[in-house]
Amino acid sequence: MKLLSLFFVTVFGTPVVLWHGMGDNCCHSFSMGAVSKMIREKVETVNYVKSLMIGDSEASDTSNGFLMPVFQQVELACQQIQADPELQEGYHAIGFSQGGQFLRALAQTCPSPPMKNLISIGGQHQGIFGFPKCPNGSSICEYVRKMLNWGAYSSFIQSHLVQAQYWHDPLQEEEYKQYSQFIAVVNNEREFNQTFKENLEKLENLVLVKFAKDTMVVPKESSHFGYYAPGQDSDILAYNDTELFTEDRIGLKTLDTAGKVHFFTFAGDHLRFTDEEFMQNLAQFLP
Template sequence: MKLLSNLILTVLGTPVVLWHGMGDNCCHSFSMGAVSKMIQKKIPTVEYVKSLMIGDSEGSDTSNGFLMPVFQQLDLACQQIQADPALQNGYHAVGFSQGGQFLRALAQTCPSPPMKNLISIGGQQQGIFGFPKCPDGSSICEYVRKMLNWGAYTSFIQSRLVQAQYWHDPLQEETYKEYSQFIGVVNNEHEFNQTYKDNLLKLENLVLVKFEKDSMVVPKESSHFGYYSPGQDAEILPYDQTELYTEDRIGLKTLDTAGKLHFFTFAGDHLRFTDEEFTENLAQFLA
């Protein structure tokens, strides 16, 4: 198996792994399919792109993005990557919306094979405090919205709804730290896990993209690890003034000091970017 993977990688450049956002799936021709083609067209060295499917079909991949606990999704993603011969010498990763924080968590929990560069596009790295308007006809989305409004930190909802697992209520900071089953855990706010920090520091680059007019991520600064100052939901702390950074809980400050933390802001709404914006700013981390 190792000989095969080495043979493949003598022909191909570093492969790329994609993880889609909420309501999407691995293989839509207009989303992840289009991104895969764009990467291969614009970056000639990338000849292998793997778009993660969580489940056994495109439909289950979409529903699992709402209903399968995140750590179960991470386990399935890790198994796929470890079983793929083309990825055994390492890969770059690009996550879209919630796929951005999921891939960051994958770097923390699945260090082999190594993730080299991680690009998070519109990811909610500090979580969210607000749920966007659901697309017309999306009954599952409306169900999630109602459940979050009912009680995001109840054990019933935390264990069943993905978006509850990265719900970060600044008005209930201690409750969030105690009961969050995903974002509070991987941000080392529940209890400190040195392995999570050590594994994230293995990244060569962590690249974070925020959208200036983002109407989906609340607050939009979460895409850059910024968040509300604890105890209120008006003042936003930039990433380097949050306790997550100043206490270096997951290694952000260390990555920043080493020049491995990169920030980009795109002008549009959530995930609205052009091929040119992608290649001019982000292709350098995939070549």
């Protein structure tokens, strides 16, 4: 089986794993299904695309994106990838919105089989401090908003709400570092985990896409690892001015120094991009 996998990698290039964003699922024809089809048809080096489904149905995949603790989701994703014979020689990963930081956590915690290139499109790598308007009055989205407003760092909310786990309040930095169950952990802001850092440094390329008119990611610079300066919520630090970078907590500085971090800014709102933009900018990282 390993020789067969190696043959497919040699002939067809490296396979691709996708992880969708909040409110979406693996298989909608107008979102992940369309992306998967576009990659298979237009990127000549890719023959196999796996879109992760967290749960046993498309409906549960959507709800788990709101309600299943992130590290539990990451572990399930790791199990899927390790069980897929097409991925055993390694894969490229593309994450959309929260799927971007989830795949980054996967790279940090699940190094085998290896993730080669990680493309994060509209991810929130320093977290968020603001929740967007809910599309079409979504009841679960309204529930998320109310719970975050009630108390993002309460143990109950942290344990039961995905978006609370990457809520990063710059006015409460100590509470954030103490109680965040995901983003502060993978950013090595609670207890330093050398393995997290070493695993991320194994990436061949880390590709970060920000949307110039993003109304979903607050602040939008989080997609490029930028964030508010501690203690206020107006001034934004560029990625290389944050402590995460200067202290090289997760290997971002190491990767950047080696020329392995690539920044793109797309002109539209959150996740609004064309096939042409993808092909011109991102397809090069799917060799």
